[in-house]
Amino acid sequence: MPEHYDLDRFRHNIFAANYRAGQHVFFMGRTQFAGKTTMAFALLDAVTAPELPGTVFCMKTQDRVVSALTRRLDYIETPTWPPQRKISNWHPRGHTLWPRQGLKNPEADEAHLEREFDKALLWHQKHTPGIVFADELQGLVALKKIRARLRAVVTRAGGAGLGLWYANQKATGIREATIDGYFKNSPTWTLMAKDPDERNLGAYSDISAGIPAKSIHEQVLKLDRNSWLAIHRDGPYWCVVDAFDPAWKV
Numbered sequence: 001m002p003e004h005y006d007l008d009r010f011r012h013n014i015f016a017a018n019y020r021a022g023q024h025v026f027f028m029g030r031t032q033f034a035g036k037t038t039m040a041f042a043l044l045d046a047v048t049a050p051e052l053p054g055t056v057f058c059m060k061t062q063d064r065v066v067s068a069l070t071r072r073l074d075y076i077e078t079p080t081w082p083p084q085r086k087i088s089n090w091h092p093r094g095h096t097l098w099p100r101q102g103l104k105n106p107e108a109d110e111a112h113l114e115r116e117f118d119k120a121l122l123w124h125q126k127h128t129p130g131i132v133f134a135d136e137l138q139g140l141v142a143l144k145k146i147r148a149r150l151r152a153v154v155t156r157a158g159g160a161g162l163g164l165w166y167a168n169q170k171a172t173g174i175r176e177a178t179i180d181g182y183f184k185n186s187p188t189w190t191l192m193a194k195d196p197d198e199r200n201l202g203a204y205s206d207i208s209a210g211i212p213a214k215s216i217h218e219q220v221l222k223l224d225r226n227s228w229l230a231i232h233r234d235g236p237y238w239c240v241v242d243a244f245d246p247a248w249k250v
């Protein structure tokens, strides 16, 4: 039986206390219900610092949660990379890279997103340690160049101190842009939310990390809203994070 922790105990005593630069983290859960973006920011808040800066990649045209948490964490939002440096905040602990989309020409928007994320990923590969949080992995791997670079980071750059964190709604990906095996095998921590869809549960078990797939299914189905089954690959070790906060507002 996994132990239960509230969010603050988990993120400070378990996650941040053991996090090493270069470790990858995967957040899985269906849209809105899980709270992937919220959980990722909560963990970024516990580990990022000017010495271990984070960059959040946002490719949605709007996301209230991303804009509110960017401000709450004192991250700097930038539409382009490299960000403009501010004298008042020369070494921020993080940025949110949120390229603007004109929405008139989808190809031009896609090319623009690809260029901006590519510059930021290359920068992070050259400036370690750091963390890139690829919110919406699904959309990012649909950009060819980004897919190749994310793959390089997740399979090789870990040792060099760049941790790739990513969130996805489906463990399997979609037919047009599958989530390759290395995204499931590389993370040190995998956080899974409840998903009643059997096919997704099947994909959860790819990430068993030595814990029987059947036990993972059982535990995931018992989770409450906004709670997580967190699996640490190297233990293997698992616990439940009861992160639901009825008073939570963004």
Ligand SMILES: Nc1ncnc2c1ncn2[C@@H]1O[C@H](COP(=O)(O)OP(=O)(O)OP(=O)(O)O)[C@@H](O)[C@H]1O
Residues within 6 Å of the ligand: 029, 030, 031, 032, 033, 034, 035, 036, 037, 038, 039, 065, 169, 226, 243, 244, 245, 246, 248, 249, 250
């Ligand atoms: N621990 C929590 N307690 C209470 N409310 C939460 C919690 N986590 C997230 N929420 C709320 O749930 C909603 C969805 O959260 P969030 O945007 O983080 O989900 P998501 O999984 O990233 O969704 P999407 O797939 O659409 O990006 C938001 O309104 C958010 O404030």
Ligand SMILES: [Mg+2]
Residues within 6 Å of the ligand: 036, 037, 038, 135
């Ligand atoms: Mg989200």
